[in-house]
Structure formats: C-alpha cells, structure tokens
Amino acid sequence: MNTSTPAPRIAIIGAGPGGLTCARILQRRGIAVTVHDADVSRTARDHGGTLDMHPTSGQAALTAAGLMDEFTELSRPEGQRMRLLGRDATVHFDSFPPKAADGRGNPEIDRGQLRDLLLDSLTPDTVHWGHKLTHADPLGEGVHRLHFTDDTTTDTDLLIGADGAWSRVRCLLSEATPAYTGVTFVEAGLEEADTRHPKLAALTGDGTMMALDNNLGLVAQRNSNQHIRIYIGMRIGQDWHERAGLDLTDTDAVREHLLRQFIGWSPDLLGLITDTDTGYINRPLTALTVPHTWNHTPGVTLLGDAAHLMSPFSGMGANLAMLDATDLARAISAQPTLDEAVLAYEKLLLPRSVEAAEGSAEGLDSAFAPDSAQQALAHMKEHH
Structure with a gap:
C-alpha cells in the first residue's frame, strides 16, 4: 500500500472467524481497521460447535496471524477422528484423516475458543459491538457511508462484508440470496x-x-x-x-x-x-447458488459466507473464510491502492469459491440420499 497518501478507512462488517482474521493480519502489518458487529458483546450468544482447522487454509491463516502457538495449546488433535455407523449402530469406519506433507493434521477447536483467541489478539476497541448495519450508500470513488441501527453513520474507503449468510453488504455486489x-x-x-x-x-x-x-x-x-x-x-x-x-x-x-x-x-x-x-x-x-460471482465494484468486497455460503456439511466454511481474510489482508498490504488490492484478491477468491461450493453441494446431496450410507462409506475410504 502507498504510505505517502492518507491512511485508508477500512471497515469490516462481522466479527466471525473471517472478519477477525482479516483485522488481525491488517493490524500486524500496521494497517488500521474497524470491525462492526451486530452482537451487543462478545458473549452475547453461543457461537456453535467445533471446527477442524485445515493445514492449507485455517492453519495457514493462523500462522499469518501469528497465533499458531496459541491455537496449538487450545486445539484437540484427537478431534480429527471420524466414525461412520450404520442405522443399527454397527461401526463401518473409524479413522483419522491423512496428515499433510509437513505432518500436520486437522486439529479441532471450539468456535467460541477460536473467536476469543482472535478477539484477544486485536488492539483494544477494534470491534464496535452493537453496530448492526442497515445499509451502505455509495458516495463515489469507492467511498461508502455505513448506516447502523443505533442511528450512527461512518464513511469508509473499503467496505468488507464478512457478515455471513444474510449479509447486508452482499446486495452492493449481487442480487443473490441464500436458498x-x-x-x-x-x-x-x-x-x-x-x-x-x-x-x-x-x-x-x-x-x-x-x-x-x-x-x-x-x-x-x-x-x-x-x-x-x-x-x-x-x-x-x-x-x-x-x-x-x-x-x-x-x-x-x-x-x-x-x-x-x-x-x-x-x-x-x-x-x-x-x-x-x-x-x-x-x-x-x-446456500448461495453455484456459481456465485459478481462484477468488481470499487470500495467493496466480500469474504466467507457472505461470498460463498455453503452447507456446513463440507467442513470448509470457517477455513475458507480465514483463507479469504488472509489473502485480502495480504493484498491490501502489498498493492499500491485499495482497488488494485481488491481486484487481486477477487481473482483468487472467486474461482476457488466456486469449486468449494460445488463440492459442498455434492457432499450434502450424497449424505442425504437414499443410498447415503454406501456413498459416505466410499467417500471416507477414499479420503481417509
């Protein structure tokens, strides 16, 4: 990024794994960022089950965020175990997934633990709680005015939609809605x-x-x-x-x-x-329709479920969101302008999003089918 111009105003909507990872990596690179989240506090609700962090996505993002040691202390390597039973409770498959070439597997961590890890890594007051976005108005030259339910507004030079399935940012780029x-x-x-x-x-x-x-x-x-x-x-x-x-x-x-x-x-x-x-x-x-793509629009982009909502059965959602966040933060720090950064990022994001979403849809369809037991067993034998 060109350091001779005024620091850009970067706003992330959504304090999930993707939004927080992006904020953490930007701050590590000396770039200011604000995160807005609809929750009134970090403890306002339960944040779901466990996540397996993949070496080339979730773990790579944690490494870029400088949090791999802390993650290792919290994670559960034994959580990688996968077991398939028949409806009669007979065990048909019981194994660990294969490790990556560097010996790393897919250790598990609770969503809440991961969120706390990322939140605690940010500078104080990075996250503005109770800031639910109602809409964003384009003001020209990539600038957007953000309107929140508490009647406050703020202007931003880059609006990053990390606000999940029912994203309020997505409508600036796409008419798609989850089905x-x-x-x-x-x-x-x-x-x-x-x-x-x-x-x-x-x-x-x-x-x-x-x-x-x-x-x-x-x-x-x-x-x-x-x-x-x-x-x-x-x-x-x-x-x-x-x-x-x-x-x-x-x-x-x-x-x-x-x-x-x-x-x-x-x-x-x-x-x-x-x-x-x-x-x-x-x-x-x-899930969003596949493929979900959009034409580049200055000053706004998406990551995670806002960009490529797919069924949780794929196990890829949080991993992809964190990889998106890493690629976007790196592009922002490496490219001379925000617009060039978003263009570079979206060239990486869109093709892999389509591939992952297609695989997720196929996985869900095979898991909930008349012959799902046979399909699941064949899949596990092939991939584990």
Whole structure:
C-alpha cells in the first residue's frame, strides 16, 4: 500500500472467524481497521460447535496471524477422528484423516475458543459491538457511508462484508440470496457427556460420529468440556414443523416427532435424540447458488459466507473464510491502492469459491440420499 497518501478507512462488517482474521493480519502489518458487529458483546450468544482447522487454509491463516502457538495449546488433535455407523449402530469406519506433507493434521477447536483467541489478539476497541448495519450508500470513488441501527453513520474507503449468510453488504455486489438446500438439521446437545451419558459418549468417540441412511442422519460432534453437539438431519420440507402442527418450543412433542422419522434405527443411536440436555433448535441449511460471482465494484468486497455460503456439511466454511481474510489482508498490504488490492484478491477468491461450493453441494446431496450410507462409506475410504 502507498504510505505517502492518507491512511485508508477500512471497515469490516462481522466479527466471525473471517472478519477477525482479516483485522488481525491488517493490524500486524500496521494497517488500521474497524470491525462492526451486530452482537451487543462478545458473549452475547453461543457461537456453535467445533471446527477442524485445515493445514492449507485455517492453519495457514493462523500462522499469518501469528497465533499458531496459541491455537496449538487450545486445539484437540484427537478431534480429527471420524466414525461412520450404520442405522443399527454397527461401526463401518473409524479413522483419522491423512496428515499433510509437513505432518500436520486437522486439529479441532471450539468456535467460541477460536473467536476469543482472535478477539484477544486485536488492539483494544477494534470491534464496535452493537453496530448492526442497515445499509451502505455509495458516495463515489469507492467511498461508502455505513448506516447502523443505533442511528450512527461512518464513511469508509473499503467496505468488507464478512457478515455471513444474510449479509447486508452482499446486495452492493449481487442480487443473490441464500436458498434452502432441502436438508434441515435439528440441533441437540449432551452436557458432561462422559459422566452423565457414557454410552453415547463412547458411541461418539473422540471426534465426529455420523450415522446416515435413506435421507436421514445423526451427527455427534465432540466439543470441549465434555459437551457433545448433536445434529439430527433430515431431507424434508423447510416447513416440516408447521405441516406437523409442531410448536418448536414444545420439547416433548418435537422429540416424539423426530423419533417417528427414525423408526427402525438402533435404540443406542436414538439416545442422541431422546437424551438431549439442551432442547432442540431448528436449523434449515441454506446456500448461495453455484456459481456465485459478481462484477468488481470499487470500495467493496466480500469474504466467507457472505461470498460463498455453503452447507456446513463440507467442513470448509470457517477455513475458507480465514483463507479469504488472509489473502485480502495480504493484498491490501502489498498493492499500491485499495482497488488494485481488491481486484487481486477477487481473482483468487472467486474461482476457488466456486469449486468449494460445488463440492459442498455434492457432499450434502450424497449424505442425504437414499443410498447415503454406501456413498459416505466410499467417500471416507477414499479420503481417509
């Protein structure tokens, strides 16, 4: 970047892994940045399950951010374990993924731990909490005026949309909106799993367990502190609960309805449905159309789910967001102007986003299909 001109005003919308990684790397390179997030504080909500950090994306981003040692202390190498069961609870596959050439695997870390790691690495007051973007007005020459729900505004020379699936920044570049994939996850959870639910903990193993059959699936995922996060997956209409006349806050009624979907499954697996300590949360899976591209527009770009929302079944979302963030921050620091930086970044971003999104869509379709068990086993044998 040309240091003889005034420092550019850079605003990132969204304090997720991508937005925070971009901010951290920019600050390491002496470039000022502000992050705006809709949450009222860093502890305002639960930030989801566990993530496996891939060597060439998530781990590469953490290295660029100077946080690899801290990540290593927090991560769980054993979390890489992948287990596939049949609907009768028979174990068909149980293995670790292959390591990269340098010996690194895909260690797991809780989303909340990763977020805290990134937040703590930033200079004080980098993140402006309770700043939910309503819209951005182009003012010319790449400058945008940002409007927030608290009636404040600020102008920026580069607006980076890292604000996830329902991005308020995306509309400046694209008319695309997320569409339902046909698959819904109902989230449940086990607390103190090893002591209070030992059989289900043993069934899950050290990492992630999946049982898939005929458009249905149960996914159990180890988190820290003996928590197991469960996803009850179904290929079903998005309005499934309305058609069934279900109140999603009625835990007993939801439990009974879910059990009817999984008739014939092993009682050992059905415990993942019946024994939840956290109730049930309906999570329809959405994705952007593939390919999702846009024409370059001065002063604005996207990263992460705002750019390439895909199903979480791919396991690539956070990794790609952090790789996007790394490439964008590097381009900003290396190119003479912000516009040249965004052009260089988008040349990297768009092709790989399309490839990843196509793979994610194919993976979800094969996991929730009539022959999903056979497809999943073949995939695991090939890639693990």
